[in-house]
Amino acid sequence: MLFDIDFDVSTDEKKDITVPLETHHRVQQFIYNEARLLDERQWQRWLDLWTEDGMYWIPQQHGQASPFDHISLCWDNGMLRELRMRTLENPRNWAQQPITHTSRVVGSVMIDGTDADGCLIVRSAFHLTEWRKDALRHMAGSYIHKLVAHDDSWRIRLKQVNLVNCDDVHGAIQVYL
Amino acid sequence: MSYSNESIAGLVRPDSVHKSVYTDPEIFQLEMDRIYGHAWIYAGHESQVPKVGDYHTTRIGDQDVIMVRGTDNKVHVLYNRCPHKGAMLVARGDGNAGKFFRCPYHAWTFKLDGSHLAAPIRRGFEGTRFDPASPEFSMRALARVENYRGFVFASQAAEGPSLSDFLGGVRSSIDNLCDRSPEGEVEVAGGVFKVMQPSNWKVFYENLHDTMHANVTHESSYTSAREQAEAYGSMPLELHIMDGNGEPYDFWEKLSLMAFDYGHGYMEGIFNPGAIETDPITRSHFESLEAAYGRERALAILGENRHNTIIYGSGSPHTVFQQFRVIRPISVDRTMVEIQTFRLKGAPEAIFKRGLMYANLINSPSSNVMPDDIELYGRCQQGNQTRGGDWVSQHRYAGTDKPIEGGMTSINGTSELPMRNQFQAWKQYMLGEI
Numbered sequence: 018m019l020f021d022i023d024f025d026v027s028t029d030e031k032k033d034i035t036v037p038l039e040t041h042h043r044v045q046q047f048i049y050n051e052a053r054l055l056d057e058r059q060w061q062r063w064l065d066l067w068t069e070d071g072m073y074w075i076p077q078q079h080g081q082a083s084p085f086d087h088i089s090l091c092w093d094n095g096m097l098r099e100l101r102m103r104t105l106e107n108p109r110n111w112a113q114q115p116i117t118h119t120s121r122v123v124g125s126v127m128i129d130g131t132d133a134d135g136c137l138i139v140r141s142a143f144h145l146t147e148w149r150k151d152a153l154r155h156m157a158g159s160y161i162h163k164l165v166a167h168d169d170s171w172r173i174r175l176k177q178v179n180l181v182n183c184d185d186v187h188g189a190i191q192v193y194l
Numbered sequence: 195m196s197y198s199n200e201s202i203a204g205l206v207r208p209d210s211v212h213k214s215v216y217t218d219p220e221i222f223q224l225e226m227d228r229i230y231g232h233a234w235i236y237a238g239h240e241s242q243v244p245k246v247g248d249y250h251t252t253r254i255g256d257q258d259v260i261m262v263r264g265t266d267n268k269v270h271v272l273y274n275r276c277p278h279k280g281a282m283l284v285a286r287g288d289g290n291a292g293k294f295f296r297c298p299y300h301a302w303t304f305k306l307d308g309s310h311l312a313a314p315i316r317r318g319f320e321g322t323r324f325d326p327a328s329p330e331f332s333m334r335a336l337a338r339v340e341n342y343r344g345f346v347f348a349s350q351a352a353e354g355p356s357l358s359d360f361l362g363g364v365r366s367s368i369d370n371l372c373d374r375s376p377e378g379e380v381e382v383a384g385g386v387f388k389v390m391q392p393s394n395w396k397v398f399y400e401n402l403h404d405t406m407h408a409n410v411t412h413e414s415s416y417t418s419a420r421e422q423a424e425a426y427g428s429m430p431l432e433l434h435i436m437d438g439n440g441e442p443y444d445f446w447e448k449l450s451l452m453a454f455d456y457g458h459g460y461m462e463g464i465f466n467p468g469a470i471e472t473d474p475i476t477r478s479h480f481e482s483l484e485a486a487y488g489r490e491r492a493l494a495i496l497g498e499n500r501h502n503t504i505i506y507g508s509g510s511p512h513t514v515f516q517q518f519r520v521i522r523p524i525s526v527d528r529t530m531v532e533i534q535t536f537r538l539k540g541a542p543e544a545i546f547k548r549g550l551m552y553a554n555l556i557n558s559p560s561s562n563v564m565p566d567d568i569e570l571y572g573r574c575q576q577g578n579q580t581r582g583g584d585w586v587s588q589h590r591y592a593g594t595d596k597p598i599e600g601g602m603t604s605i606n607g608t609s610e611l612p613m614r615n616q617f618q619a620w621k622q623y624m625l626g627e628i
Binding site for chain 1: 235382385386387388389392408409411413414415417418419421422430433436448530534535544547548550551553554555558559560561562564565566568571
């Protein structure tokens with residue numbers, strides 16, 4: 018289910034495209050909105066942004082080519098995304114007492130092109146500040162979104178989170194980055 | 195305060211321990227000398243250094259060490275220190291040293307077993323007491339290194355039990371992990387997670403066989419897994435491994451707990467990844483073992499279903515999902531856990547992928563289950579800093595443990611025998627009795 022699926026995570030075999038300024042603006046707004054929904058813990062609205070087969074991926078190594086033959090900090094499908102939302106909201110989740118607060122700054126949004134399936138490949142940079150109990154934690158890196166056209170907007174096929182310290186020692190990472 | 199042997203002995207009762215064993219930095223320093231300075235500690239797996247010159251850095255207690263494949267093809271474990279000015283010879287991480295180590299400070303060089311090779315411009319030492327043959331001018335090796343089926347352990351003490359005797363009753367867990375490969379060999383593969391726990395190292399060891407915590411601490415993750423399975427329409431293995439914690443008390447009471455000398459132990463398996471008859475991945479694994487070992491032995495190998503094994507001081511192998519959670523104490527209130535995943539050589543690739551799945555979902559920093567534990571370990575660490583009481587209870591089924599060869603077994607799966615056994619070893623180490 019997680020390791021035997023045919024899923025294209027590659028972002029280097031891309032086709033260059035030019036998009037109108039207005040499309041670029043709307044893509045930016047989509048990316049900002051996705052980050053904002055996570056910061057506001059609007060889980061259901063965030064889940065609704067995904068395609069049914071969409072995958073969320075945090076590689077554990079710099080330049081990790083695949084989630085299929087190597088551990089990942091996260092490699093979640095829709096079922097596991099829903100599971101995490103249930104867990105985060107469970108009144109007996111002792112690790113969410115108090116809850117995790119986050120604030121993201123997302124910038125440098127660039128449309129890199131399209132992949133073999135025609136998904137838009139969007140790259141951005143993020144800085145995330147996380148607060149829970151006695152520790153303020155900073156995480157930073159790049160996002161790569163693969164977006165599928167849907168009505169007059171998009172759905173997320175892949176969100177890849179490349180942490181600058183992906184191979185570091187980490188404490189618990191409870192919320193999606 | 196300074197601890198006499200008498201005061202250390204007073205910290206451990208037959209059914210409870212004094213909280214200072216978790217909170218006092220002086221105790222932690224004594225542990226580094228008397229436990230981690232003596233016991234066999236897992237340095238790494240030989241597959242992490244497959245070629246001559248390959249090295250892997252790690253920590254044995256509070257010591258930075260290098261595990262390296264020598265020109266003799268043996269694995270050596272050396273302190274990461276140049277004898278000239280004391281610089282760490284290699285930066286932390288993995289790499290290949292080539293044919294010898296070369297210090298980046300003044301270019302002193304050492305053979306891969308640590309012995310002195312050369313220092314530039316030899317005439318500068320003429321008439322001095324510098325002696326390349328003296329150990330003072332070589333990298334120092336740890337006192338003893340032994341390899342059990344690819345698992346490399348080092349001891350900082352010249353004297354003591356052999357590794358095989360030390361492992362005793364849990365040697366069979368390493369055997370079973372290796373025997374699950376049709377070739378009888380495993381290799382570290384697919385990367386290593388590193389997780390920091392905000393708590394003393396002993397808290398994690400106690401948790402590994404603490405069956406009474408599962409359905410309390412993990413309530414949010416197993417109820418969510420059950421809700422999700424209902425919404426999804428079935429309970430795939432991904433959810434099943436989280437659901438297991440929600441078994442009721444009578445399930446845990448029936449489990450058997452084994453506790454051995456030196457603080458080791460193992461517990462019976464709590465979930466089976468799949469039956470040979472019904473699960474195609476397990477079936478293909480069985481067939482590869484049957485071809486190698488014959489039917490009866492293949493059944494015995496897969497039938498040995500253990501959950502966490504404890505190798506006290508080193509960590510916790512999990513045979514069924516091919517992991518090793520290596521426990522490295524950092525300070526009195528911080529513990530780093532390295533999670534290794536193994537490939538069973540010659541076994542179907544799907545078995546390795548199942549191990550990766552288990553690592554991602556259970557042992558990754560972003561696991562849905564682990565934050566429950568980390569939260570509670572942290573609360574123990576903080577609660578034990580208060581004046582709210584001095585003793586930590588291990589009373590459950592105390593006094594009922596049954597002797598077995600090289601250890602004890604519980605009469606009930608919720609017994610706190612494993613914790614009492616760990617502290618019996620702890621006390622023996624700290625008093626210099628083992």
